[in-house]
Amino acid sequence: MTSGWRSARHQRRLFDRAVAQYGSREAASRWVLPPDDSAHVRGQAVDVGPAEGMAWLEERGAAYGLCRRYANEPWHFEPLTEPGGTCPALEPYSVPSGGPG
Template identity: 50%
Template sequence: MTRTPPSARTPARRIRWFFVVGLTAVLAVIAAALCYELPNSSSSSLPSAASLSNALRGEHRGALGEADGAVPDGVTVLDDSIPAVAKLKPGLLKALRQAAAAAADDGVKFYVNSGWRSPAYQDQLLREAIAKYGSEAEAARWVATAATSPHVSGDAVDIGHSDATTWLSEHGAEYGLCQIYKNEPWHYELRASAIDRGCPHMYADPTQDPRMQP
């Protein structure tokens, strides 16, 4: 076997050593530059806690809440602390509570999905309906104007859940509580005459209701 003389190996080893040292130095410089730049870019591009808080406050500034008729989850017809319930017409609220007491014997609870609404809240719901359904005409099948809505006057309530609306469809007339629109099985209003005569014929949707006409 032929061996390479030591004198021939030495220059090659030196070249490799200089290459490794040089590469290490370059990497060190790059790492130092990155460590310097990252904090600076982070501090300039990422929002601070204060700016996030201000953005959130701005997003919710002017939002309509419970005082305008928004209803939190789990509200029942017995919750007087919620304006959507407390501001319903007294006759409607009394009938609802009488019916709720009877329904409770059948294991059914009346939740309120919507009740009284402020005109501003009704306007907001109408705008959202127009955006959802694509036109004022289609939105009118589901949401009335503030000037015509029985929710704004405190004369209507939207009841949940399905077991409650099923119960009301069978027993509501006994308390003067009637479904008004075929497309809204949750929407109930007081019709005192229904106790003796039964509920009146339902409209297909609110656009058929003379009260909704401008």
Template identity: 45%
Template sequence: MQKSRLHLIATIVVTAAALTVAGCAAASIPAAERTGAHAGDTTVSVGPPSGETAEVGGHTVSTADGYAADGAPIAEIAHTPSIANLDPDLRRAVARATEAAAEDGVEVRINSGWRRRAYQQALLDQGVEEHGSLDEARRWVNTPDRSTHVQGRAVDVGALDAAVWMQEHGRRFGLCQTYENESWHYELATTAGGECPPMRRDSSAG
């Protein structure tokens, strides 16, 4: 377990710049595209831009697109599109894991959940700018067609202690780290208490 913890810490230090890319990149979204978004068991009307926004390269992204300015426990941001548009089973699993982590004195904050396709493309475009090539950017940011964030099937958690806790206990709730280089990225990839599938090298592998 100590080896795993040290590997996790090293991975987070090496990849800290990627978090900045994922949290800061943005794109302008036409108002006509801001319609309802299906969230599994309900349809959430995301409406016009509201709440926090980010400006990157002259483009704007808002909470309606899945943007979250600061991570927060899932219960505090359950009404936002980033959480409301997640797969319902994933939402419930993350909520249960968050409660269990709190009992251990660890606060799990959700830095990102569901994202609109145009927001995901903006993140990828920003990744190309930051990393110098599409191939390198794809190691950190998936395409809109393949992104599990766009599908509402992934969350990014923080901070370090929460990532460590999730790595050690997440599978109790069916939550698994799916990419070796993204210790913060979790998906509902197994049944509660089941074994997590082998991690892929990075998002370019799937």
């Protein structure tokens, strides 16, 4: 695991940095959500690395209820099913609860 729970303050710094990097809130939100929308802030997400760890969890995570959520983030997993269940289809990228922007 490379990241798990994050404080709202830390998530805000990550989001603000992404806005500066990508040029807009909408573009940044495809990679980092603002604190009010982040599963990391709610304690409901983990980031995994290296690539072998990501592949292992993607293959076996549903047995533990953990699923990869976003197509553009192979490292990001959330509890999206019951242990032993089936993971939902990947979303292309994250979107804040209020929609883009």
